[in-house]
Amino acid sequence: MKINYTKSGIPLSAFGLGAMNLPTYQEQANEILKAAIDNQITYIDTADLYQKGKNEAIIGKFLKENKLRQDVIIGSKVGNAFNMNNDEVTWDPSAKHIKEGIINSLKRLNTDYIDLYMLHGGTIEDNKEEVIHTFESLKKEGLIRAYGISSIRPNVIDYYLKHSNIDTIMMQFNLIDNRPERLIDSIESKDVKILARGPLMKGLLTDKYESILDRKFQEGTLDLSYESIKHALETANKSGNLSELSYGYLMQFPVASIVNGASSKAQLLSNIRHFENVMKSETNNRTINDIRKLFSNLEYKDHLV
Template sequence: MNLPLDYPEAKAILKEALASDMGYFDTADLYHKGANEELLGRFFRENGHRQDIMIGSKVGNEFFQQNDEVKWNPSREHILSSVKDSLRRLGTDYLDLYMLHGGMIEDNKEETIDAFNVLKKDGLIRAYGISSIRPNVIRHYLAHSDIDVIMMQFNLIDNRPEMLVDEISERDVKILARGPVMKGLLTDNAASVADRKFADGVFDYSQDELKETLGKIPAPLAVSTMNYLLSQPVASIVAGASSVGQLQSTVSAYQQVDYRTHHRELFHDLNYEDHL
């Protein structure tokens, strides 16, 4: 989502990701209205390695090039049509993972599930899932589909997915943790990020409590959140990267993990309160 649109800049980030043995590349048709997929497609056409990595994309947001309007559309017709556009932009004949980019309990979920099953049967996708933080939607897909993956924001601050991990694991569904550093809050730039992005705090934290809590964790903060996520049944940590330096910082944090020290006890126990 954060890749720069300038291709040389994006290429440098993607080359660094490959050199760091990253094996999963996450995108969506909505990101820059298809341009993010095109960047990835161009990179893998020029540099190879398609067989060495997994590519995941998302669908469900019907967007328009001529304006900023976006319509939610989880219909069978839209999914079966959109996958062809994503495959063309990515320059590949299959997706390793295709996810519904959201979802509401009011959706015709059976129609959505049928579309994903058709794509899987036809070999256009190898697995499917949803990107959602709505428990009622997640539970419906767990009970009524052969879903493979659920993507959720998951980190030390936003630990709400803990209330669902047992249900998800019992179905042998994999969790993708997005937002591992919470927009930079869980990095060594925490204080400045809190001032710039979280003046009103976040969840039930005031800004002062947020700073006080984060100040109790020894640097580097990103190592603690990586340790925390790796203590959970998480299949992949999906971190954004808008520069080579940012990517290198994330990789460095991951390489320092010891799987134990994550200071989870310092943080509030959060639960999802809506869409139950």
């Protein structure tokens, strides 16, 4: 497995496991986690919010029982205050919440440090200096090794690029949602790396695209109609496997880890196989550029200033 380093030296497997959709039963989740480890995936992406802490706890139990903490890189996220008794979630990027949040995440994850701690969203109205100061203090205390943000808001991304020492930005990025392209130069100029989430667009960029389009994208997505997505996918599918094309596309950018979600071991293994095919074949950039032209150029429309 290829390892990419962030500017603080955090080693991220080029293919990461997005844990958000892991089953909530330990045994079923263990199967997927074990398959990831067996295939040299060392980056595991979670958040305190996922299943209200259960996701971190499942990962923590698996790592402890298998004595794997030293072998993996954990990314987790903070900023959403959730209520255990109802579905209420409120945004709270205060120092108090982040400091309480990390203590709880560390307990659940059975560890005394998190490799990469991310702000789980964020708005331009937040007290961003307080957020940065808090992340910097956690780093000094040794509770985290590096920090980043997960955001698709250009104004928020721009602020953190200019005023903080973030290592990474997590954003949805794939052939269909190509909005991050416009931000690449500014991200690269700060030596920040991208964690590309949703690389297969909820399964749309796989050979099951027809059924997934019907099941999940009847109304289209991101200003794109059902028909236009279908047409682009049908045409692209004639040139190669859609997952491989999307992975190859992402490899052209400063993406440190392609963070793939999977709800079953079979999905994960199939995605790994396609990722490995791309790594082996050194996919031709010209093919990728031609494929990219089949998909509309999208851009972020909100939160620009």
